[in-house]
């Protein structure tokens with residue numbers, strides 16, 4: 482009898498197995514009785530505002546909210562997304578044709594290559610990069626060319642180092658600023674250069690702006706769509722997950738070029754029936770509040786305070802880490818270890834040994850691509866007290882105590 486495997490080879494190409502490994506290390510640490518401080522996954526630890534939660538529960542009680550969302554136009558959410566884009570970035574969008582609602586931006590990112598490319602096409606991705614980018618290409622049979630993001634270039638891609646033949650072959654180039662995992666930001670001058678280059682070669686620019694409301698030290702991360710004429714050449718992903726603490730309430734949107742937005746909408750019309758209407762109602766309230774309530778602190782405020790406290794505490798412990806400019810992540814070069822093992826200290830080895838010894842979960846940089854080796858990513862998703870406690874435990878680990 483022939484062996485049936487019931488598992489596609491494609492699954493093995495989906496992202497790094499390191500996340501599963503980290504989960505297994507964590508489980509073992511829990512079983513060994515350690516008190517876990519999980520700074521692994523970037524899921525906000527705060528709830529949405531009371532008004533957002535009320536909108537969700539009110540809508541959930543309505544009897545007319547349980548049809549397939551696709552049976553309605555879904556236009557109100559998109560209109561509010563357009564109003565917010567105008568308010569926040571001064572970008573004008575046609576809600577009907579230049580915005581598509583997503584079940585979180587992950588949904589759009591996962592399906593993007595399938596909507597835009599054919600098997601054998603090619604796209605340019607950052608290394609390190611958020612894992613779904615490469616997974617989306619693997620699902621669609623699209624070739625991936627990686628652009629290294631290195632410290633010597635300010636963690637920006639060297640656009641002129643990409644060979645012309647790659648620019649000519651690429652369907653799209655995907656970038657993400659504020660960046661996960663690196664936590665750097667881009668300015669409009671960079672986006673202008675990127676768009677010029679992309680225009681010369683007929684390449685679509687895809688920008689992932691999931692962390693738009695998480696700039697620190699007064700930084701307001703820009704939208705690529707602010708560049709005049711960008712809509713001819715670009716689309717941008719937005720997420721309510723981090724901006725409004727709605728990660729479990731799956732909603733986001735893609736905005737920009739009509740043809741690319743339309744392609745994703747057409748693909749999704751064949752795959753899902755849209756975002757649960759009460760979630761759309763909650764999303765509308767989150768966007769309305771952001772527009773009308775100038776007193777409402779931005780999501781980044783909390784993480785900026787945590788960054789300051791955590792980095793100070795780490796410095797006291799002898800680990801001096803570069804300060805992130807945005808997001809909820811610290812992208813840290815490996816600590817100055819004061820003891821040795823029989824194998825070299827890699828990002829994976831340090832993360833594993835640190836978790837075993839301290840109960841503090843961090844993600845090895847290698848999980849985001851080969852350029853992530855030499856770093857760990859630390860998510861600021863615990864209280865200030867717990868972050869200080871984590872820093873002290875890490876200090877003892879570095880000293881081998």
Ligand SMILES: Cc1ncc(COP(=O)(O)O)c(C=O)c1O
Pocket residue numbers: 523584585586587588611657660661689691719720721722728732733
């Ligand atoms: C860079 C980036 N893009 C997209 C997402 C997906 O966000 P969501 O699907 O919750 O909108 C994340 C989540 O962590 C992210 O870090």
